[in-house]
Amino acid sequence: MARKLYSFLGTNEYRELSYMLPGNLGASSPTRFVQTAIWEMLQRRDELPDEIIVFLTEDAKAANWFSRTDARGNVIPGLHETWIAEYGESSCRLKTVDIEDDDHEDALWRLFERMAEEAGERDEIFIDITYGFRSTPAVSLIIGDYVSVLRKIRLKGLYYGKVDHYSSTAVIHDMTEMLILFKWTQAIESYLRTGNAQLLLSIVKEQAPVHEVDWGFMELAERLNNVSMSIETCRGQMVEDAILKALELLRKLKADPSGKLKPFRQLLDQIARKFSGFQPGRYEQNLLFIVEWCINHHLYQQGYTFLHEGILTILTRHVGWNPVNRQDRERVKGIIYKVVHNRDGNPRLTGDEAQLARRWKPFASLLAFFAKLTDYRNNINHGQVTDQRFTYDQVASALADFYNNTRGLINSLHEIPRG
Secondary structure (H helix, E strand, O other): OOEEEEEEEOOOOOOOEEEEOOOOOOEOOOEOOHHHHHHHHHHHOOOOOOEEEEEEOHHHHHHHHOOEEOOOOOEEOOHHHHHHHHHOOOOOEEEEEEOOOOOOHHHHHHHHHHHHHOOOOOOEEEEEOOOOOOOHHHHHHHHHHHHHHHOOOEEEEEEEEEEOOOOOEEEEEEOHHHHHHHHHHHHHHHHHHHOOOHHHHHHHHHOOOOOHHHHHHHHHHHHHHHHHHHHHOOOOOOHHHHHHHHHHHHHHHHOOOOOOOHHHHHHHHHHHHHOOOOOOOOHHHHHHHHHHHHHHOOOHHHHHHHHHHHHHHHHHHHOOOOOOOHHHHHHHHHHHHHHHHOOOOOOOOOHHHHHHHHHHHHHHHHHOHHHHHHHHHHHHHOOOOOOOOOOHHHHHHHHHHHHHHHHHHHHOHHHOOOO
16 A cells, blocks of 8 residues: 555646645745645645656656756756755655557557556555646546545545746645545445445545534434445334434535535435435335335345335234234234135134134235235245245336335225224
8 A cells, every 4th residue: 555646747838836735734835846846735734645656748758857958058957856856766756657648549548557557455646637638637537436446545635736827826726625526426326326325434434524514424424324224134123213313414414504515415415305205203104115215226135024024013003012022913914814815823813813804804905915925025035945936027026016015005004993
């Protein structure tokens, strides 16, 4: 693992300037090259790179890497000599990588490959795009994202030195927050698509919290991950609380007065819309919400488990029994089987249970799907060792049918006798 600065060198005649550094770090020493100004900035932040990698063409090497003599006989020092004179050869490893003066597709792919080759496992990389020409800044961002996945690197900073041709000073713009927005956008897209917050959590943990809002982002990722994990591990008694806590923090972040969250507000709105069907305190509606979540995110085993157990909870509560008492749940299951198949459950129905089964008989069509749901649930939970040979297509599509059956049962629940 190493800390590296990726930079570019062009062919322009660079003037000696002082660069105003971001983060109230003052001004750099006068320099022809933005690389030395960025070095000073990172030095003041105690983040000095182990290696500076300069990507340059043959023309750039001749114009600005090595010293040269102009038409008047004046020696114009190149970046290499400037660096050695200023910092010595042991300050860090200074490396050049030859690239082509060509922006055709093949040349861009070769640039892509060379930049990727310079990234080691778990490196920390800063990117300076000041002297990047044509499409190299865009390629830099793409390659940064690519190697962050391939080699688990961390993109630590993105910088651009802006020069005013009518002034002796310039400014280094810290564009890192735009880089963070880009990575957050990717992570949120992954979360919205999969319902899994692990990527979102890992992206947030890559960033060192500075502002209070940063801590809020980290906490939001944790809470969204709690929702994901509660659903993925079928923690039926934890899901609602996890969702409520996530929504509470979402509302707080969206109302942040600092303005720091302005670029993220629409992303937060998209996350909030993901929970739009959730209704606090309404078990039946929230069961449908969770099962729909499972269907949308291909969590079929979880969906079957939530649906099967949720129906038993609803009907056990409906008749006034204790839904967390296993015996009461088995009694309800026995009644359903008596109604649907005209056979006793195990154990056999008591007098009260048999009476309830008779009163539920007219609603057999609403309850008929439960036995088939149980078959599918047992088949998937026991690794298909049961007799039924359901294909994965059948397992996936049937869950949506059982979801609709359950919605019909809930809508007609008021018609089913309570006891």
